């Protein structure tokens with residue numbers, strides 16, 4: 001007799017084995033955007049393998065060269081190879097995007113959870129604060145902070161964009177937490193002795209992750225956009241740190257010399273990346289909504 | 296078997312709705328539970344049964360009264376802190392609604408193993424998953440359910456998962472808040488048998504909350520009847536069913552259908568007159584172990 005047989009309860013009718021699960025398909029996943037995004041990510045990650053020139057090297061004999069066999073995407077007004085710069089600078093742009101989003105999401109999750117489980121008055125206070133925060137234009141805040149911090153570098157720019165972009169995610173986290181915190185399975189978990197970190201990890205986070213995924217992806221998009229805007233305006237990364245934004249900041253000079261490739265090429269990459277992220281974000285939002293209505 | 300496990304003394308719980316409105320959900324309820332006993336708690340919807348259960352589990356802080364668990368005053372902060380870990384593993388609750396008491400985003404295996412992982416218990420059967428599988432087989436479900444989500448299960452299966460989770464800690468006191476209310480009759484019987492088995496084989500005391508009186512008669516050693524937050528009568532099962540004293544108990548018992556058509560036809564229902572209910576009585580002993588809420592005789 002096995003242990004299992006020893007412990008069977010008299011009279012209990014065993015349930016038939018469960019039917020095999022159907023394989024879930026990624027319904028409506030934007031494949032083209034996904035593949036393009038993956039390509040861009042991979043190329044930027046392994047930029048060293050692709051680069052044909054030193055991206056920061058100022059080739060003073062070859063500036064404003066149109067795309068040709070040697071300089072695939074041409075060179076900019078300072079004589080830098082754009083093809084190499086795209087991959088190398090893309091890495092910087094993406095780093096800022098992800099780092100800023102990581103900072104925003106961390107702040108948002110902590111702030112939102114605290115507000116969600118806090119007593120009514122504290123919650124109200126914290127939410128009013130986020131609303132005030134949200135009503136100040138993000139770019140203005142970034143400019144202000146950047147002015148205080150002085151000359152921007154990758155880290156400081158990420159921090160600045162990160163600490164200004166958490167409020168809307170925090171609001172969603174807070175709403176979700178407030179809904180879940182009194183649900184019976186959280187009460188059950190508390191009865192079993194579950195402490196706050198356990199409840200956050202096992203019960204709260206899995207529930208709000210689905211609903212903030214979309215916002216997180218959009219936050220990456222926003223951060224990359226902010227970096228480009230700032231650098232384009234000459235208030236972000238300086239010219240010598242190559243990013244898609246700082247490459248675009250040369251466009252004014254490029255317009256004077258009719259060098260379309262200096263504007264079009266980094267611009268096209270930027271637009272493609274942002275569009276891919278938007279499509280994926282929209283897919284995530286739709287699938288989160290679908291799950292909810294399936295409950 | 297006469298050691299007292301749970302001693303509820305003058306438990307009162309008031310919900311404050313706003314500045315002016317309050318609901319007295321539980322009003323001066325006292326009872327004791329012996330070790331190894333199955334105590335039934337019946338009463339109509341809204342009579343405060345779940346609130347009693349939640350006070351016992353430290354979910355609500357009672358407005359008044361005292362609850363002693365093995366001589367530990369669980370309303371006392373210092374004592375609670377000292378014995379918290381022990382209490383959390385010895386007392387387990389099965390909630391009324393298994394749909395909302397299971398996290399939809401966790402698999403059955405994770406749900407059942409949750410209390411064990413919270414208490415960082417060394418699984419006796421190797422891994423938490425093996426432990427979950429064992430508990431699941433104990434409630435009549437096999438390993439193919441381990442990776443399912445609660446939404447993929449039927450109501451009865453969900454309730455069994457909730458029971459398996461509670462039993463995984465080998466509780467000393469199991470509070471079962473209407474564990475069978477939403478299930479069909481054949482599954483009800485299975486779950487009742489399961490609870491009975493736990494009681495007989497593992498000596499687990501059960502506070503069984505229900506409004507189905509026939510199941511209570513079969514399962515419980517003693518039964519308490521609640522009405523509008525008050526405990527109106529408490530007695531050993533046979534005594535209560537044979538000799539109900541409080542008018543509300545009489546009305547409640549007269550509503551049980553009799554599985555014999557001829558007797559059923561002649562069954563008279565006693566109506567309980569709500570206006571006549573006197574909530575200021577005192578629980579008075581009228582026979583050994585039989586207490587009824589009565590007007591104090593001067």
Ligand SMILES: Nc1ncnc2c1ncn2[C@@H]1O[C@H](COP(=O)(O)OP(=O)(O)OP(=O)(O)O)[C@@H](O)[C@H]1O
Pocket residue numbers: 310311318319320338339340341342343344345346347391506
């Ligand atoms: N969280 C709460 N806030 C305010 N009032 C509550 C709360 N929980 C319960 N009540 C009220 O307390 C009273 C008793 O509720 P309780 O849930 O204990 O009843 P019950 O006997 O378990 O009923 P049922 O058989 O329907 O489960 C009811 O009038 C109910 O409206």
Ligand SMILES: [Mg+2]
Pocket residue numbers: 344345346391472473
């Ligand atoms: Mg209830």
